[in-house]
Amino acid sequence: MIEFKKVTKKYNHHFTALDGIDLEIKDGEFVSLVGPSGAGKSTLIKMLIKEDRPTSGKVILDEKDLADVPDKEIPYLRRKIGTIFQDFRLLESKTALENVAFALEVAGAEDDDIAKDVEQVLAIVGLADKKKNFPKELSGGEKQRLAIARALVHRPKIILADEPTGNLDLVNSFDVLKLLWRINELGTTVILATHDDKIVNTVGKRVISMDKGKIVRDQLEKGKYII
């Protein structure tokens, strides 16, 4: 379970990115986080992987206050949370297979395990036949699916997707969405930050609307894109 308790984030004392956020997300939920640019969606996501720290308030993951997680344990926290971004963040010099394997290599996994897990996860995202392709040989949708494969390979409990369809056309956006859906059905919590109303309206699950660092609306079921 994810909990935000009165989380405020201020930059340089005059810009407030998050303003007293109170939020609870249960295990296995699919949450769409919507709002215009600068609403605080990305900052919220950064708090969860401890890329950024709150100015005040608490971020709690599985009953553990992230403020108590020492720096050297941050890598282990990040292995429990898969992240996907608008710009894919793939390594251009590595093939699809190597990009996914990289995530396991830096975690010190054995070569045999890596080979097995990578094949499996590439099959899940439908890229088994493109494993030897470099990112530049993949379409936008395929790149994002590859990024999802990399996020999945640690078998995380939570997937954070920050504008994953921002660079994709409608067809590819829906492919990515379907994939996130399936992942969620298998029990993983998915937090999708987006300002794509079609996507949000298609999902039709919990929708949290943010504006100027505050939660302005929290539709627990069958939510629609409303700011």
Place this chain on the structure above:
Amino acid sequence: MVEISTKQSLKRIFRTGWINFQRNRFMSLGATGTMALALLVLSGLIVLNFFTGQTVGFLDEKVDVSVYFQNDAKEDQILKIRSDLEEFKNVKSVSYISQNQALEDFKNRHKDNQLIQDSIAELENNPLQASLSIKAVDPSQYASIAQFLENNSLKEVIDKISFYENEAAINRIQGISKSLSRGGLGVTLLLALVAVLVTFNTIRLTIYNKKQEIEIMKLVGATNWHVRGPFLVEGGLYGLFASLATLAVFYPATHFISGKLLSFAPNINLFQHFMGNFGQMFVIIVGSGLALGIFGSMIAIRRHLKI
């Protein structure tokens, strides 16, 4: 969950470091070259110290204070001075050369020169003086030995004391060696600083080139050491290759110089000495190289790799 292995991680850190080193070939060459230069000057300094030590040691053994006695000095007077000297703490040993012994030695030394032999035969009296050869515990104590003799009750039988020339030679060698060592140390430190700076800069550029990769590594949960490790390995590799290059130049050079030196310092065999101490030399040079390389990359990591 996949199994986590430290051995596997270390292997990957070393492999990535090695790949970085190879891919930056020209920059690596620059860093390695500068470091090799610093290490070469350092090994020159080691040779200089060894050479000075040997020469001074040799002179220490060879030179002594010689006390020459008046021709009318009696043997028991000389032997009294000898026993006085033997009790003096700064004296290592004293040997007595009588007038007859001195003449014998002189004859032996010039046995091939008929003219000298004939001249000696012509003489009625032995013109050579009896003497005492004194070895001091330390060459700097010669003055105190001379002082001791000056104050001796039998000093009127002493004709002259010769020691100043020997001391001057030792002082001069030690003086030259000291200033050479100081200069060498200065150059070594300067080059070491340049080597560290070049390494720092090379690693800094690698860090910039790999900015995206580092970001992704952190994103997928790479530990801090997994991110930093390869850069430390890269710096260490500069040091390792620089020291191997230094040793590859050092030994042939020592062999060459050794040949030249033998003609005027036959008892100093540089090459043999350093071959005999190869292990020690290897540890000093490789250790210094690794230290320089790793130190350079540590500064770059501290300043430019935020985790």
